[in-house]
Amino acid sequence: MESLQALQDFIKTKDNFRNFVNSSEVPSVCKTEPCMLGVDEAGRGPVLGPMVYGVAYCPLSQTSVLKDLGCADSKALTEEKRDDIFRKMLTEEASLNNVGWAAEIISPNYISNSMYRRAKHSLNEVSMNSAIDLIKKVAESGANITEVYVDTVGPPEKYQAKLSEIYPNYKITVAKKADSIYPIVSAASIVAKVTRDHALKVWQFKEGLEMTHAEFGSGYPGDPLTKKFIREQVDYVFGYPMLVRFSWSTAELMLQDKAATCTFEEIDDELPKKKVKSISSFFSVKSEDGAMKRKRHKFFEERYLSMDNAFE
Structure with missing residues (x-):
C-alpha cells in the first residue's frame, strides 16, 4: 500500500x-x-x-x-x-x-x-x-x-x-x-x-442511497449534518441504513418517533400450559407399590440389558 x-x-x-x-x-x-x-x-x-x-x-x-x-x-x-x-x-x-x-x-x-x-x-x-x-x-x-x-x-x-x-x-x-x-x-x-x-x-450504501461523506458529516451526534441525516433518512419499515448504529439513543429515539412500531408475538403464550417438573423428578425411581418407575431407554430394552447382567 x-x-x-x-x-x-x-x-x-x-x-x-x-x-x-x-x-x-x-x-x-x-x-x-x-x-x-x-x-x-x-x-x-x-x-x-x-x-x-x-x-x-x-x-x-x-x-x-x-x-x-x-x-x-x-x-x-x-x-x-x-x-x-x-x-x-x-x-x-x-x-x-x-x-x-x-x-x-x-x-x-x-x-x-x-x-x-x-x-x-x-x-x-x-x-x-x-x-x-x-x-x-x-x-x-x-x-x-x-x-x-x-x-x-x-x-x-x-x-x-x-x-x-x-x-x-x-x-x-x-x-x-x-x-x-x-x-x-x-x-x-x-x-x-x-x-x-x-x-x-468511501462508504458504500448497500441500500442504494446516493450520498457522500460531505453530506452526512462526521457521524458525531452534535454535528449538524449528522443530525440532519438522522432526522431525514428514516425508513418507515426498515429504519436506517447500515451506516447508523441502531443501538445509540440518538437513533433509537428517532425510530420510536418516525418508524413503524414492531410487536413480536409471544409464541410460548399460544402453547398449552404444561406443568413444569422439578429437575429432581427426572432422577427419582418409584417403588414397587404402584408408584411410577422411570422408563428405560429403548436402547437397553432392544438389547435386553439390565443392571442384573451389566457386569456379567
Whole structure:
C-alpha cells in the first residue's frame, strides 16, 4: 500500500457489514529488536460509521523516529497533518522509519448487534477484544513486542491487569489520555483516525442511497449534518441504513418517533400450559407399590440389558 488512495481502494473492496483488518508488513528491524506497541481508537462516540482500533509499533531504540514523523495526539492535529503522517507510514519511507501498524474497522452493524443481543456485549468489551486481537496479530506476524501502551477504556487498573494476565511477558502500561503522553500511542491514534476518516469517505450504501461523506458529516451526534441525516433518512419499515448504529439513543429515539412500531408475538403464550417438573423428578425411581418407575431407554430394552447382567 503506497498511498491514501490505495488505502481507500482497499477499504472499498471490503463489506461494510463486517469487521476487517488492514495492516502493514512488519519492518525487518521489528522482528529482531525489542519493540514497543501503542493502542488507541477512533470513532467510539459517533452514531454513524465504524469504530476503528489502531496499533503502531517500532523498536525501543528508535523512539526519535516518532518525533521526526510528528506524532502527537491525533485530536490535536489537523486532518491534513494526520494524513501526511500516515502517508509517510504507508510509503517507502516506512522502511526508513521502521514503524509498523495495523487497524481493525469495526462495523456499525457489529457494534449494534453486540449491544442488542440477549447476552449483551458492551462497547468496552468490543473495544478490549479488538485491542487484544490486534496485539496478538502483530506478535503472530513476527514483531518482537516487549512493551505495550494503551489508551484506556474504563478503569485503567482493571484493564491493565486483564492485559497483563493475557500477555505476561510484556510490560503493559494502560493510562488515561495515553495518546497525549506516549508518542507510540499517538501514532496508533493517527492510524485509527485516518483509517476511519477514509472509511467514511468511501462508504458504500448497500441500500442504494446516493450520498457522500460531505453530506452526512462526521457521524458525531452534535454535528449538524449528522443530525440532519438522522432526522431525514428514516425508513418507515426498515429504519436506517447500515451506516447508523441502531443501538445509540440518538437513533433509537428517532425510530420510536418516525418508524413503524414492531410487536413480536409471544409464541410460548399460544402453547398449552404444561406443568413444569422439578429437575429432581427426572432422577427419582418409584417403588414397587404402584408408584411410577422411570422408563428405560429403548436402547437397553432392544438389547435386553439390565443392571442384573451389566457386569456379567
